[in-house]
Amino acid sequence: MDTIIARKNKKNIYLLLAIPVFLGVAYLLYSAATHKASLTVNKNEITIKEVEQTYFEDFIVVQAKVEPLNSMLLNVVEGGSIKEIFAANGDFVTEGQPLARLYNPNTELNYMTQETSIIEQINNLDKAKLDLRNQELNMAKDLVAIDHDYQDAKNLYDLNEKLYKQEILSKNEWEKTQENFRFQKERKNIIQQSMQKEKQANRIQIGQIGQSQATMMKSLEILRGNKQNFLVTAPLSGRLTSFEPVLGKNYLAGESIGKIDVMKGYKLVAEVDEYYLSRVTKGQKGKVDFKGEEIEVEVARVIPEIKNGRFTAELNFISKKELALQQGLSFGVRLTLSEKAQTVVVPKGRFTEESGGKYVFVVNGTTAERRQVKLGRENPVYHEVLSGLKPGDRVITSTYADYKDVEVLNLE
Incomplete structure (x- = not known):
């Protein structure tokens, strides 16, 4: 008799095989997710x-250089080429001392032309003033003659009046005498009034001419003073720095050819990273090490203009102690931004x-x-x-x- 054999369920077999595979993949994924490189x-x-x-x-350390407390730029007033040099860079100079001379023939010719023109105008005004005075003189002469005629007419009038009253002079002659006296009298009054008005007008014109001449004289003085601008002089006493003019080199008007440092006190000038611009303010304190001694400094001015990623801060020495400083010395400044x-x-x-x-x-x-x-x-x-x-x-x-x-x- 045949034996009945039961068929195995393939689905169960596949399921048993899939479970280990699934668990292995899940483990790999979990390991990959949680693994740290x-x-x-x-x-x-x-x-x-x-x-x-x-x-x-909170502090920063910045490099700062010693500079004089006050300086003045030395600018060329009248452009031209350097003709003579009288001083050298680093010299101590006094106010008014000649430093260099420039030469500009075109400007000098222009000055001469302007000077000639102004002098000519002044002379013309002098002539106009003289003409007005001559006019007054002529009128004065006329008034003398008119006054003489008036006196003659008055004398004749007084004489003929007596003669007419004595019936020696005819009525016709007396009326002529009266008319002539009246004419001379009115003539004199009119000329006197006219001369008075003319004098007043002339005084106003002469005053205006005088003002114009004064203005022209001032212009002439300034013009002649400008001719001296070719000579560059020291505006104040101090040390001459950055002064390197070259003979024959042309400089434009207003161009700087040097600087004069007033040797009365020093300051520190530091270039600070722009990152600290909002944190560096006037009045902040700092310290520098000078010959083994800590010297206190204070921010006096912040120049917010950014150049090459840095801005400028100026610091003053707080100490009243006289320090043997020299221009150009460099210090590391420890600048405090906040308290400890x-x-x-x-x-x-x-x-x-x-x-x-x-x-x-x-x-x-x-x-x-x-x-x-x-x-x-x-x-x-x-x-x-x-x-x-x-x-x-x-x-x-x-x-x-x-x-x-x-x-x-x-x-x-």
Whole structure:
């Protein structure tokens, strides 16, 4: 008799085979998702520093040069070529001392033409003034003659009046005498009034002419003074610097050929990174080391113009002590940006070049793991830690250039 054999369920077999495969794939995916990229580095090739809780002083160190407290630019007033040089760069000069002479034939010819024209105008005004005075003189002469005629007519009038009353003179002759006296009298009055008005008008004209002449004389004086501008003189006493004129070289009007430093006090001029523009203000204190002694300085002026990523700050010495300074000396100025305060800090290093201060590698035994952090202010020694680190943490502060995509460093 035949034996009945039961058929195996293929679906169950496939299911049993699929489960291990599924679990294996899931494990691989989980491992890939949770695996941290690692790199083995030599411990001697890195720098490890410890996070501290200490007093943090927000300051920067900038290089500053000594410059005189006050200086004046030496500008060419009249353009021309250098003809003579009377002083040298670095000389002490006194106010009014000749320094150089320029030559410009076209300008000098123009000056001569203007001078001739002004003198001619002054002479013409003198002639006009003389004509007015001659006119007054002629009128005075006329008035003398008219007054003489008036006196003759008056004398005749007085005589004929007596004769007429004595009936010696005819009525016709008396009327002629009266008419002539009346004419001479009115004539004299009219001429006197006319002469008075003419004199008043002439005085006004002469006054105006005098004002015009005074203006022209002043212009002539200025013009002649401008001719002296070819001679460059020291506007004040001090040390002549940046003075390097070249014989024959042409300079434009207003162009600077040097500077005079008033040797009465000094200041420091520093070039500061534009990053600190909003944090450097007038009145901030700083210190410089001068011959082993700390000297206090103070920001006197901030010039916000940015050039090549830097701005200029001027600092004055607070100390009243006489310092043996020289122009051009360079100092490292420690400029305080805020008062000391206790906080968590991490020593500075090259790690921020790649991380931007957003993460660090924290050492734990033989490994170092990447950790997100937030850094705040900085000074030449420390970064202020706002979050992510605590005192005692050990941090790699050397460059992270080779660890950009690494999560864990194996230290050996």
